[in-house]
Amino acid sequence: ETGVTQTPRHLVMGMTNKKSLKCEQHLGHNAMYWYKQSAKKPLELMFVYSLEERVENNSVPSRFSPECPNSSHLFLHLHTLQPEDSALYLCASSQSTSPGQGGGYTFGSGTRLTVV
Amino acid sequence: AQSVTQPDIHITVSEGASLELRCNYSYGATPYLFWYVQSPGQGLQLLLKYFSGDTLVQGIKGFEAEFKRSQSSFNLRKPSVHWSDAAEYFCAVGTGTASKLTFGTGTRLQVTL
Numbered sequence: 001e002t003g004v005t006q007t008p009r010h011l012v013m014g015m016t017n018k019k020s021l022k023c024e025q026h027l028g029h030n031a032m033y034w035y036k037q038s039a040k041k042p043l044e045l046m047f048v049y050s051l052e053e054r055v056e057n058n059s060v061p062s063r064f065s066p067e068c069p070n071s072s073h074l075f076l077h078l079h080t081l082q083p084e085d086s087a088l089y090l091c092a093s094s095q096s097t098s099p100g101q102g103g104g105y106t107f108g109s110g111t112r113l114t115v116v
Numbered sequence: 117a118q119s120v121t122q123p124d125i126h127i128t129v130s131e132g133a134s135l136e137l138r139c140n141y142s143y144g145a146t147p148y149l150f151w152y153v154q155s156p157g158q159g160l161q162l163l164l165k166y167f168s169g170d171t172l173v174q175g176i177k178g179f180e181a182e183f184k185r186s187q188s189s190f191n192l193r194k195p196s197v198h199w200s201d202a203a204e205y206f207c208a209v210g211t212g213t214a215s216k217l218t219f220g221t222g223t224r225l226q227v228t229l
Contacts, residue, residue, distance in 0.1 A: 042220075043222075048215050090160070098211070100212065110158065
């Protein structure tokens, strides 16, 4: 399997649930990213992992907790979410820790999250 | 810090017509520039990228873009649009050291038959 794979594709969860989103890349890339895409809003960068270390956290609420156990896997752990957290969550990877120089991102297909 | 502006939120063109989507960037040095396309409910797919050299860049699906340093622009073009090109298009800029790309707000393309 190649590219960036995100699971699940769709997730419906209650506000008291705990769930996790998974992202896996088989490209040998060195950086991974979580983005949030809400309707009628710009792409929001949530977290950046470079060589398995978190290098950026864009003021994301603590109910979102990322984990990068190795260079191929990235998780986003979710707990006590709010309805406004409903969105498309996109994972991306980059060959270089400077993605501009490294040819940009490869995106997964996203997880459509609905919080009820 | 770098920034990207896509002035057109929504564009409608007829099938077979030409297309130009605008992108302006702000960055002090030579940027790395990208165009991505997103179909509904999907991730973003890279159309083309500019690093250096020839300012006219060819991409997939018949798209091209031209880097104009004097205008700080990187507009996306296609000579003849197909109905399947209806999607959202994002311009992005990167630098040699930044740990992320900076995206524009996107332009939604509608194609009428």
